[in-house]
Every structure is written in structure tokens, then in C-alpha cells.
């Protein structure tokens with residue numbers, strides 16, 4: 001993407017629809033007068049008095065325990081320098097967003113208008129009672145050292161300067177793994193550190209704790225190599241001043257094994273990189289512009305192990321991998337500080353995680369097929385869902401063992417489960433599906449592109465590189481709307497009714513007629529039908545002129561399904577098509593079937609629905625564990641409707657013994673593992689987490705998913721049609737732009753799978 005486009009998009013992203021990136025959302029009911037009298041006066045006085053009696057009760061009755069302050073004075077904002085408190089706010093809000101999405105920690109970002117160390121410390125101390133932890137951010141050295149040291153001493157909640165320790169932890173984990181890959185010895189590697197600020201000093205200290213030797217380190221600041229005996233050096237710079245006869249970064253780089261960049265962009269040249277030792281390790285971590293661009297570095301040295309702070313290349317060494325998880329662990333045991341033991345525990349947890357086999361969902365999220373420990377994967381990826389269950393427990397354990405935890409954890413299994421449940425799964429799944437779609441964009445027909453929302457969705461699909469839209473509908477309207485929304489792209493626009501399309505219409509009509517002539521269709525009828533957008537669009541997919549199709553925005557579901565069945569037809573072995581909805585619940589995505597098509601399916605049809613659902617689940621990287629729902633449990637009710645379900649289960653066990661499925665079961669037993677184990681220890685679902693629910697009929701499925709959407713405000717993806725020969729997907733009447741985009745992504749992923757299994 002060009003620089004100016006990135007700039008435009010970044011500004012728009014921050015400005016619309018609501019300025020900024022975070023908001024405050026109540027966690028308690030507030031609908032009735034009673035709710036308000038509890039939330040505020042008079043009820044609120046009770047927790048106030050309890051806290052007055054014992055200040056520790058503040059963790060029991062307020063949000064303090066999960067609230068972190070991200071505090072800056074804007075003096076070292078990324079690599080942009082001293083740009084002031086207001087200009088630092090987008091970064092601080094960004095940190096807030098990352099804290100929330102990766103570790104479910106709430107953040108108030110606070111930008112303080114002072115460069116005076118004492119005033120800054122006083123401000124933080126005065127507001128500290130509000131927070132469970134303090135994350136200092138983008139404060140320049142040397143002030144940052146003094147500020148952090150004193151706040152750590154004077155406050156009894158965890159305080160961490162992220163640029164120092166977050167960066168140190170991540171880069172130390174990455175360095176440990178990179179050195180292991182080169183087969184070198186950490187105590188012997190020659191390290192050049194460019195930058196002598198907050199991040200550089202703390203990173204280097206941690207490398208020494210890992211085994212690097214001070215005499216092998218050369219540090220440079222903006223004036224060049226920091227030399228012993230130089231005048232006016234801060235104590236921190238003195239700590240790393242070298243006795244070697246080197247003056248410039250260029251001198252220092254000759255034969256160095258490791259380059260650590262925590263300075264500013266574009267200061268390392270190809271010549272410097274060429275002068276480094278064999279298998280050089282280069283961490284160019286300045287943001288947003290690294291000390292040397294990733295592509296230039298790998299072009300210059302084939303043997304380089306290269307990392308940057310950015311997300312657009314392999315090996316992102318960025319403190320985003322650290323602060324959410326370090327604070328999560330610290331808050332969960334109510335640690336009074338973040339100490340060396342906790343930091344080292346995080347280093348080892350991160351370094352070890354990178355060596356474990358990568359779950360398929362991570363591969364899919366990053367559009368890769370086989371991410372493996374090696375030169376291009378020395379550190380876990382930020383969207384790796386294992387981070388939340390690996391790093392916080394390591395940090396929490398270290399806090400307990402080093403005696404700084406006020407609330408030790410006893411049941412580690414339950415703790416890990418609660419950690420996994422903290423992650424919002426909705427956006428994660430959608431991100432995964434989108435990335436997969438982007439990895440091999442397919443052509444996709446939008447059959448109702450003359451509707452604004454459909455066109456907007458097509459625009460997103462095109463702009464994001466997810467797919468190649470083909471726009472069907474009235475040409476004039478589409479062109480007008482495109483202008484209105486600045487959709488500037490050369491895309492096929494096809495009006496099935498137009499004279500231009502007569503030849504294609506006749507060709508399609510011929511195929512259709514040949515298929516349906518024994519079902520009472522004449523050639524003239526067929527030609528007439530091809531003027532209808534859904535018939536035309538279905539034929540495009542059928543004839544291989546498009547890979548996928550999304551329709552249904554302006555017509556009822558049954559009206560749209562009919563031509564799809566007639567023209568595209570069912571997959572081999574499928575008795576009836578069905579639909580599933582992926583409900584994005586707090587316990588993870590759960591597939592609900594059949595939510596849209598079969599009114600009263602027989603046992604055989606239910607088994608068919610369950611099987612198709614299991615195939616769909618695997619397509620999105622889930623291992624199916626399915627419950628067949630009823631009002632009865634394993635024959636507890638001897639009625640025809642309960643029998644129907646148990647027979648469907650029997651059929652599944654016979655035909656597809658590999659699919660984990662059981663029932664008939666009531667919904668609470670299906671979703672509550674304790675209850676299930678207690679009453680039905682024989683069930684095949686024991687010890688597993690149910691992620692698929694098959695409902696007895698359309699009424700219950702449709703009511704079930706819509707109740708969840710309305711009561712719990714749960715997002716869902718779907719209905720996703722299952723069992724058609726081609727990737728054709730039907731959206732709900734009047735679906736939102738997001739819903740259309742989601743289904744389009746599903747259709748593209750579906751098309752990719754179809755191509756794979758051709």
C-alpha cells in the first residue's frame with residue numbers, strides 16, 4: 001500500500017465513526033430505578049464504607065483490580081521523539097486497545113503535561129489509588145529511569161516502564177532463540193546496541209542477565225560509540241561505555257554477531273550489514289521506521305536473522321507481546337511489583353512457546369501453511385491464542401515464588417481456563433477467516449451490487465485484497481453509487497437484463513434448459529429466467545466464470561435458495577442442504593445448525609446436518625465436538641421427538657465414528673461439562689468442550705440463535721449454507737455491511753477449499 005494511502009486510511013480509521021479507539025462501557029445492569037439505586041445513591045454508600053473499613057476491599061467492589069493506567073508525557077513517542085502529551089494520545093489509546101484485546105485488561109490512558117520528573121511522579125502517585133497497575137510509556141531517558149525507580153519504590157502496585165522492560169523481555173526471548181539457531185554462544189557473541197535510551201539500556205541489562213558479557217557490548221548514541229571516559233555521560237551510559245578504540249556505528253558493526261536497534265529509522269546501511277560476522281542477528285526495532293528496512297536487510301545478507309518492531313514482516317519483536325500478558329499475570333495474583341524473577345519467567349515462557357508446534361488457527365490467521373521455529377519464526381506471533389494461557393501463569397508463578405503476590409493462585413487448571421475465556425473470540429475468528437481469504441483471493445459475484453450496503457461490502461473486499469468482486473445489477477446505479485462512496489476500481493459490472501449480455505444469457509439459458517427440460521422448463525422460459533440476477537449469478541459460478549457468489553440482501557431466503565438448488569445443485573451424498581450460524585460466544589465460537597432451511601428434519605436428515613456441520617467446522621480450523629440437542633437426556637423421555645434425535649446420533653456413530661458427537665441432550669448438559677460428567681459419565685462429550693449444537697428442527701434453531709443475539713448481544717457469522725456444489729452463500733434480508741463482508745470472506749475461503757479438493 002502506498003504511503004499516502006496508508007496515511008489517509010490511518011487518519012480515517014482514527015476519526016470515524018467515533019474519534020479515537022477506546023470507550024468506557026458499564027459492566028452492571030442500569031435499566032431500572034432499582035439498578036440505579038444500587039449503582040449510585042443510596043446503594044453505592046455500602047461498598048464505600050466497606051472499603052473505608054479495609055482498603056483491600058477496593059479490589060472486591062471496584063474495577064481497580066483489572067484497570068491499568070497507560071501514562072506518558074509524550075517525550076519519546078515511538079521513534080518520533082518529543083512530540084508532546086496530546087500527540088502521544090493515539091499511541092496510548094492504541095496500547096489500551098492492545099491491553100484489552102490480548103489480555104482483557106481495561107485501560108485509562110493518561111497524558112501528563114510535564115517534563116519535570118518530580119511533578120510527573122507526584123501526578124502518578126496521586127492518581128494511583130484508581131489503578132491495579134501502572135504502565136509507563138514513551139517517556140524519554142534518562143528521566144524514565146528515575147521516574148520508574150521512584151514509583152516502584154513508593155507504590156505498592158505493579159509499575160512497569162513498557163519501553164524498558166516490555167521491550168527487554170521480548171527481545172531477550174527472541175535473542176535467546178536466534179542465537180540458538182545460529183549455534184553461537186551467548187557469552188561470546190559481539191553485540192552492537194544502537195541507541196542508549198530507555199529501551200536500549202534495559203534491553204542490554206537483560207541480555208547480560210541471560211549470559212551475554214558486558215565486555216562484548218558496544219553501545220552507540222546519537223553521537224556515535226559511547227566511550228569510557230567521555231564527558232557528561234549519564235550513569236546508565238557510563239554503565240555500557242566501551243574501552244575499545246571505536247568511534248562510529250560503522251566501526252562497531254565490523255564482525256559484530258548481533259545488532260540491536262532502539263534508536264531511529266534508516267541509520268544502518270547495507271555496507272554496515274555486510275561487514276557483520278556470519279549469520280548476523282539484526283533486530284531493527286525503531287518504530288515506525290526500523291534502523292534498516294526488512295527487505296533491504298534480507299536482500300543484502302542471505303544469512304541474516306532479521307526482526308523489526310513492525311507487524312508486516314516475519315519476526316515482529318515488539319513489546320505488544322509482553323505488556324498485556326505480564327500485567328495479566330501480575331494483576332491476577334495482585335503482585336505488589338513486577339520484579340526480575342517475573343520478567344525472566346516471561347522471557348522463558350515466550351522463548352519456549354516459539355519452539356512448540358504452531359496451532360492450525362495461528363497458521364490460518366497469518367495466511368501461512370506451516371509456521372515453524374526457525375530463522376523466520378524466532379518469537380510467537382501476537383495473535384497466537386496460546387500467549388494468554390502460557391505467559392500470565394509463568395509470570396504469576398514467579399510472583400508467588402518470589403514473595404510479591406498478595407493473592408496466590410491455587411487451582412492452576414481453573415486459572416488457565418479463565419484466561420482462555422477472557423479472549424474475545426469474535427474478531428479473532430473473523431480475522432482468521434479474512435486472512436485465509438486474502439491468502440488466495442477469489443472472484444466473487446455480488447448479485448445485488450446496486451444496493452449501497454452490498455456495494456460498500458464489495459469495496460471492503462476489494463480494498464483489503466480479500467477477493468475480486470464482480471458487480472451485478474443496474475450499471476448506471478452501480479456507477480453512481482461507486483462515485484458516491486469513492487469506490488475507484490476497474491471491476492466487471494454486469495447487468496443481466498442488458499442487451500450487452502444477450503449472448504451470455506442465451507448461452508446460460510441453453511445449459512439451464514438442458515438440465516431442466518424434463519421439469520417443464522422451455523428454452524423461452526430459461527431465457528426469461530436468465531434476466532433474473534440470481535439465476536444469472538448462479539450460472540456464472542456454475543460455468544466457472546466466477547469462483548463464489550453472495551446474494552440474498554433484497555429477497556427472502558427461500559426465493560433465493562430455489563434457483564441455487566435448481567442450477568447449482570447439491571453435493572454428492574447430500575440429501576438436503578442446510579445452514580449453520582457461527583455464534584461468537586464468550587466461551588468461543590459455537591456452530592448452530594440448521595438455522596435456515598430444514599423445517600422438520602428426519603433422523604437421517606439430522607445426521608446429514610450434523611455431518612455437514614462437522615465438515616464446515618474443520619474448514620475453519622475447529623475440531624468438532626457436537627451435541628445433538630433435545631428437551632430430553634439419553635432417553636430420559638420416551639417420545640417420538642426425543643427418539644428422532646437419538647436415532648440421528650446412532651446413525652452418526654455408525655457412519656462417521658471419527659466425529660465426536662453425542663445426545664440426545666438438553667442444552668445445559670451439553671454446555672456444562674461438570675453437570676454432564678456427574679450425570680452422564682459415559683457420554684462421548686466428557687472431557688471435551690462442545691463447539692457444535694444440532695437443534696431438533698428449524699424452529700428451535702432459529703429461535704435459539706436469535707434469542708442469543710438479542711439477549712446477549714452475541715455476534716454471529718451466517719447463516720452459512722452447507723451442501724451446495726459451489727461456494728454460494730445467502731445473506732439475511734437487509735444484512736449489514738459487516739455481515740455481508742463476513743459472508744463474502746466465508747464464500748472465498750469455501751472457494752479455496754473447493755479448489756483444493758478438485
Ligand SMILES: NC(=O)C1=CN([C@@H]2O[C@H](COP(=O)(O)OP(=O)(O)OC[C@H]3O[C@@H](n4cnc5c(N)ncnc54)[C@H](OP(=O)(O)O)[C@@H]3O)[C@@H](O)[C@H]2O)C=CC1
Pocket residue numbers: 075076077078079080138139140141162163164167194195196197198199200220221222223224261262263264267285286287288308309317318319320
Ligand atoms: N520494538 C519495540 O517494541 C520498541 C521499540 N522502541 C523504539 O526504540 C526507539 C527508542 O525508544 P526509547 O528508548 O523509548 O527512547 P529514548 O528517547 O529513551 O532513547 C532514544 C535513544 O536513541 C538514540 N538515538 C537517536 N538518534 C540516534 C542515532 N542516529 N544513532 C544512535 N542512537 C540514536 C538517542 O541518543 P542520545 O542519548 O544521544 O539522545 C537515545 O539514546 C524508538 O524508535 C522506539 O520506537 C522502543 C520501545 C519498544
Ligand SMILES: CC(=O)C(=O)O
Pocket residue numbers: 077078079138162163286287309318319320
Ligand atoms: C513499541 C513501542 O512501545 C515503541 O515503539 O515505543
Ligand SMILES: [Mg+2]
Pocket residue numbers: 078137138162163
Ligand atoms: Mg513505547
